[in-house]
Amino acid sequence: MPRARNRVETRARHRKVLTRTKGHRGKRHTNYKVAHESMMHALRYSWEHRRKRKGDFRRLWIARINAAARLHDTTYGRLIHGLKLAGIEIDRKMLADLAVRNPEGFGQVAEQAKAALAA
Secondary structure (H helix, E strand, O other): OOOOOOHHHHHHHHHHHHHHOOOOOHHHHOOHHHHHHHHHHHHHHHHHHHHHHHHHHHHHHHHHHHHHHHHOOOOHHHHHHHHHHHOOOOOHHHHHHHHHHOHHHHHHHHHHHHHHHHO
């Protein structure tokens, strides 16, 4: 008896891979074997980079806070320590947003932090 193959499922599986690799270059979007490898790498990269993005944003916020803090004659580390001593609980995301959108408000927060450090 001949071996029965389920060509319908195979074609559907191949089509799913080829549609996922639509934007890839060369054989990476036409040849199933190469496209499957390309798709697996792309999925792995997207998984890793979703997690890496969190650290990227934190680094961006810290750079913005440091730049704004230096305009008020302090550094990032001293500012964060002063905020902790003053009992001001504000996260880096909000602090960076404050530094960009409301420099006067950031200046008031920085002055409170400096006062707490001095005391």
